[in-house]
Amino acid sequence: MGSILRATARILTRDGYEGASTNRIAEVAGVSVGSLYQYFPSKDAIVAALIDAHCEEMFEVFRRELAAVAGADLEAAARAVVAAQIEAHKVNPKLHRVFLEQLPKVGMLKRFHEIGRRSEALVRTYLEARREEMRPANLDLAAFLLVTTVEAVTHAAVIDQPERLDDPDFIPEVTALCVRYLAKGSGPPRG
Template identity: 50%
Template sequence: MVETLLDATARVLTREGYDRASTNRIAAVAGVSVGSLYQYFPNKEALVAALVARHNREMLALIRAALEEAGTRDLDAVMRELVKATVDAHLVDSALHRIFAEQVPRMGQLAKIEALQRETFLLMRGYLEKRRSEISVRDLDAATSICVTTVEALTHEFVINEPDTLAGDRDRFIDEVTRLLMGYLVPAGAKGVAPPRRSLKG
């Protein structure tokens, strides 16, 4: 039932957009009544929040799996897998992802749309910490934040706003972004340099 409602919500959101997605319409598409909907979700916000949470779980699962698989390989491989997985994650349901990004207001419970990024941050930070010595960057938190934000933004841009470009050149895109990250984390000619101490956070 909950699943049915979430599926219906996703369909209505992608087909009609956020403001045409009334609870009545969602219930109708789900083949249930509004009353039933409100037995499982206290309000519309909670319904959409649950859908966001489900979608984020699906995306995060891909990223976590990719990082775990590449966890033992070198830094370049890890970053490449991060980018690849992020692309795949955006392709899970890119239409829905676009609606979340462009139309769903990030307030109240819905503010946690970016929770995905926070969890990715923690995952990534763990892997970078293990390879601390290979990285010539002062502050690991700042570096992690920069990497995660960059990958997310570029992937989003290319999957959501330039899908044609990506379709034929997925590997080229991955190469490019990986190079961007590696050039930042490991500047050529600075390999093995001891990281300085100043911190961006404090």
């Protein structure tokens, strides 16, 4: 069963979604198609199980790195969130890409949206604990903006432009994007 998931992941990362027929998955896993259907009711179920495992793994990396800075100040916490997202995206970037860019079924994406919502909840908890330091009145909106932003920027960097990560300004600048948005410090002069 694990071998089926491992074979599927390998095919997806090497040949993309098109190469992942049930016969080929069975072949690479070293079992027969019949066996494959004893463990999974459908091809979609295999992919779904793989997505679930991948999402769980990414979220676990994210959550663990965040737990370490629950009491830290804003700057340190923001830097940790950014670094955590980068690490989470390094779990299996190729597989991550296939899931987000090649899966033709919409239902599959819901699983990714869910870890987004869970990440938002973690961040909102932090923001609420330090509410008096925060400029935004609507912390729900703030958490949404931050998580969406950091995820997008991280994703674009890790998946599409890995050379960005070599830029020593990358993490500090993304951190600044978050911190300057959140902190009360004087913004631009208000009209």
